[in-house]
Each structure stands twice: as structure tokens, then as C-alpha cells.
Amino acid sequence: RIRVARVFRDYASDRGAQSDV
Numbered sequence: 001r002i003r004v005a006r007v008f009r010d011y012a013s014d015r016g017a018q019s020d021v
Helices: 002-015
Strands: none
Touching: none
């Protein structure tokens, strides 16, 4: 979902890594 992807991206950004979604 877009909302989940948004949170996933924010989480990855916080860790400084790229999301695989």
C-alpha cells in the first residue's frame, strides 16, 4: 500500500538505507 510504502521509506531513510519495496 502507498501508506505502508511511505512509512517504509521513512524508516529506511532514518537508517540511511534503501528500501526494497
